[in-house]
Amino acid sequence: MNINYGMEIVRATEIAALTAARIQGLGNHDEILNETRRAINKTLNRLRINGFVINDRFASRNKIFKLPQTLGEGGPDMDLMVVALEAHHAAADGRNNATSYTIISEKGTIQPIPNLHMYKIVVGSDVGDVIDINQSPAANVKRVARVLRKYTENVTVCILNRKRHKNLIKEVRSCGARIKLIEEGEISGCLAAINGQKADIYMGYGFAPEGTVVAAAIRCLGGYLEGKISYDNDDDRDAAKAHGIDDFEKVFRVENLINSRKISFAATGVTDGEFLEGVRFTATGAVTNSFVARSETRTYRNMITNHFFDYNPVF
16 A cells, blocks of 8 residues: 555544543443444545445444445545444443554455454464464463463463353463453453563454454554354354355454455554553543554554644544
């Protein structure tokens, strides 16, 4: 890509984060998601592209603002994946790990994927591909410990705090590893494992489309992901077939989800999280914390942006 779209799409995640932060903690889950989706839609529509929206997890949800199938003012055909507000329940309740994400890639390079659960294991580039999703959680934790030259007891595993993870948590504890439970924000948890600052490995069930966002981040930063979609019934398998997936035991890796090395990734924190700090309002505006990365050059920026509402009102 000749244009650094990262600096364009981060404006969209910033506006989305500011919009969500303004009504953070008021308790209306649908409202905060809708307002954020409207805001990011308006900003992305200013891009000089013909952007095809891929893997919108809320596309079929009633009462949720629907993103159009294409965004932009016209230009080169591009794939877009938009997560206007991950962990919108957390944002509405005033809890941690709410973040806005957007990725942009060449047309036809983001894998369409059904809105089903996917079991994922994510690690940083220092670990590489020693993990094996078909092995037990304990075996994978021990492999990570060996590569990182840590005692197993010093490895930190990030897991979503869900009932479905009861046995997973039990097994990880049985091998002595440390556990970091998060209530929401699967993508943030995976990114924390990629950079290795707050976790060494992410494990657990989340949604398959979120795996695509994580794969995009890995394209830019390095790291490793393996994922397997869970199929509970024939409807799930039919949904997979509709997305071109007929191997129901398939292990998804980065190249299966993002088939390009020319992508840009942007994220802005709404509330403080595992990967980014949230929005902080000031007397004259607000401060946002964002992350922008470009896979072609493996460059990334941690951005602290001061917004002055008197000069450029957001709301």
